[in-house]
Structures are given as structure tokens and as C-alpha cells.
Amino acid sequence: MKRRNYTCGLDAAVDVMGGKWKALILWALQDGPLRFAEVRREVPGISERMLILSLRELGSAGLVHREDYREVPPKVEYSLTGFGRSLLAAMVPLGEWGEQNMAELEGLPRT
């Protein structure tokens, strides 16, 4: 979430879930709460830094809830909020489109 004045709903939606990681994190959380390290395993290639930054953005957008169990050793769980679930539902067709066309997209020449 970076901007404020959106020209349309699509603009706003892409702003909130765009970028390299956020959609994948939402996707990873769809089957229930995950701990920090678990999310990391579900999103291959992400660094701790990008994970925490992305989780915080998703949190302040109201899409993800952070539950700190205040234990030692630390235990923190991340889960989708209702708002996050509604966004995830809206992303499903996009995911299916990508699934069906991945081969084509991966075969493109580099720009």
C-alpha cells in the first residue's frame, strides 16, 4: 500500500497486492494460520527481510492478522482477516489464468 488517490478499483487492488511477494503470502495463508518460519517455507525464495516487510504492509492494510503468543521461544502466527479472504477470493481467477498460461509466459523473450 503506497498510494492514496486511485483512479479505479483495479488500480487500488493492484497497489495493495502487487509486487513480488504479497500475493504469494496471501495465497500461502489460505489454509489457516502459519508461523513466521512456516510462511517462509511456503513462499520459496523470500528473505526474512522481505517477508517481515510484506507481512507488515499486509497487516496495516487490514488483510493479515498478527497474533503474538508472547512465549519463550517466540511464537507468532499470521492469518488472513475476513478482508484478506475477500481479496484472495477476487484473486482466484487471476491465479487460474496464470496457471493455464504459465508455459506461454515462461517462454517469452526477456525484455
Added chain:
Amino acid sequence: MKRRNYTCGLDAAVDVMGGKWKALILWALQDGPLRFAEVRREVPGISERMLILSLRELGSAGLVHREDYREVPPKVEYSLTGFGRSLLAAMVPLGEWGEQNMAELEGLPRT
């Protein structure tokens, strides 16, 4: 389109239509071909530079077709391909989600 090895369809889809402008350009082209200057008017705030860069990326991804009429003064039309149309269709739910939640998203504190 920047990467190659996608972890899932959503990853691929966001890569191809993500960023600040590309979704808006696809959206602008939905009602038929537009000339360069017309696209620019339909996408408020975009610079000529970002417009041509984005159009080229969309073109090399096979989503947008560029038709040069080779006239003087120049006339070039951009239009969605069938592939582009299929992506646009998959983005509709996301646009509706954003439309319904724009007020909420715009009211968020800056991160």
C-alpha cells in the same frame, strides 16, 4: 514480464500485469483500439516514457497488438489481443473488489 520461474499461476499473472500502469492500460483498451495519445488520456498521470515502456512490455507478452498505419502524421493503434482479453477478464473480480473497498484502502495510514 521480468522473471521466468514462477512458483504458481498467481505469481506469473501478477508479474505480467503488475506494476503501476499495466493493469490500467489493459483496462483502457477494453472498448477497442486506441491511439498512443488516446491511451495516454485514458490513463491519467502516466508519462510518455512509462506509456511506451509499458506498451512494449504488454506487446512482447502477447497481450497487446501494435498496428502502425505508416501515415504522415504518424498513426499507431494499440489493441488487446485475444490473450490480453482473457487476462482482462480474469482481472475483473479484482477490479470489483478494489471498487468496493477503495474508501477503506485510501483511508489507511502510510507505512
Added chain:
DNA sequence: CAGAATCCAAAAAGATACTG
């Protein structure tokens, strides 16, 4: 375990001026 801090590189975007 779940981060924070710092530094750095790369990519995306913006501003301005110019051209066939």
C-alpha cells in the same frame, strides 16, 4: 524463533528536452 539493523545493488518510475 522471530525478528531488527545496516549497507548495497538493481529495478521502476519521474522530469525534462528533443526528434522523424
Added chain:
DNA sequence: CAGTATCTTTTTGGATTCTG
């Protein structure tokens, strides 16, 4: 009209080290 060419700024991502 439909772009190019430069330059600069901003944003994003990565690597490494450190901590409660």
C-alpha cells in the same frame, strides 16, 4: 503524432550481521 534520449529520484530487493 508518436515516440527517443538523458538524467535523476524513488522503490524494491538482497546479503549479512546481530538480538530479545
